[in-house]
Amino acid sequence: MEYSYYPGCSLHATGVAYDKSMQATFKALDAGLIELDDWNCCGATAYMSVKETVAFTVSARNLALAERAGRDIVTPCSACWCVLNKTRMYMRKLPELRQHVEESLREAGMTCKFDLPVRHPLEVLVNDFGIDQLASRSVRSLNGLRVACYYGCQIVRPERALEEDQEVPMALENLLAGLGATPVPFSPKVRCCGGMLVATFESVARELTGRLVEWARVEGADCIATTCPLCQANLEVLQEGGNGEGTAKPPVPAVYFTQLVGMALGCSEREVGLHHNMIPLKFEFPQMEKPTTQHSPVSPLGKGGNRGVAEPAPTTEAASNV
């Protein structure tokens, strides 16, 4: 299997460990991850708030490049995923805006049909490879690792990367549990980390991440597994001094989910970039003795099973109907 890899700007800097662990994981799976040639910034949310056609054009250039390459785009950055996907959706729904964007693309001789899927690695790992296959290929176990699975906003809202409940997604729990980890109940898993507020209204971002960290700590999580470079950076940087120093309470490491998957698949700590993490993950990954047993999906209500709470309501029409 081959994919066009769109790392996005963060993965070349603060999110370097996400980049490394992505490449290592896909390599371990013998899947081709071919960096999209000459990709540009997706436009992110900062651009969206300035000029609309400009924002969509900047983003669309990447989609046009990917169409030329002819492979599905995989992007690990949740913000890039969200922006690229939004562009694709809007272009299909708003003919007038699309005309403007196409006209702008033509300035550099580019065209785009906007029908190539934009995918997130969480969804690719779960759907294209499958949890059972990942488990059967793993050489280390995540056995004993208590992990808070954190999705953040952008891969669940407004569009979903996976066909799942938007309030209680379970893919990450199922994936990591399939590799032996123990997901802890983590209700704020789709709550916002504050995103770019870290630069503009730091105290607000600190409050938001603080609540997430506290929740994970109370549940005794060894780490928070993230799917987004900004979530990961915020969770680490905002734990007071930046690496948890100076906090009365022990810091909770934040890792990329691909770092855990990569470790399970036998990559080295360096290959998955664990040395870039500011709060070290203290966990010895046990070697597998025997092939893993069949995984069973985790209940959305966590280990405790049904706590008398009704099944999560089906997603509203509002969500699927941009």
Next chain:
Amino acid sequence: MPWPTGLESLPPEPGIFGKTEREMQEAFLAEIDRIPGGERLRRCIQCGTCTGSCPVSYAMDLTPREVVAYFRAGAIDMILRSRTIWVCASCYQCTTRCPAGIKITDLLYALKRVGFDQRAFPEKFPVYVMSETFVGQIKKYGRNHEAELLRKYFLKTGVMRMIKQVPLALRLFRKGRIKLTASKIRGIEGLRKMIARAEQLDEPRLVEEVQPLTRAVGYQAIG
């Protein structure tokens, strides 16, 4: 000031009052018109689900529900002068939960764009500086060079703020998470041409082009 506001503690008077209310409404409605489903604003039942779901509503002066209410009352300059549009983290929680299917996040984006155009904020306003710096980066390199973005951003918003970030920057650097050199995309010339064209196309449109349905504000819009 026509309304009792309770917002007097906000930063210095933003410079939006040179424009007439009418002009602002037109600019705004042209924006709203472009949001798919923008006309659903009329269906707000003021239930407060958006406010209750919003992780940052505690830091807002107008809650998301109030923004919708003020909009329908035609008090757009009140919204533009609020902190709300700038504090919104665009997490889309309000949008996915709104029982009336209102795209509150996109509405706030549209308001933000109008706010930018009207310069509805004080000097060195962080959100504005961040966006401007970000856009500058893309025009220069085609990509965002994080280190340069943050350096410029903190320089422009206040040198003290930058100095406060130095220890963090050093820690990140030691962990190999700061890239010192920016890389420029090969297709930068093409990208610049595209942006220039798109900027022209983004110029505010004539009022005649706005759909009559969404042109109504205030009680007119509620029907």
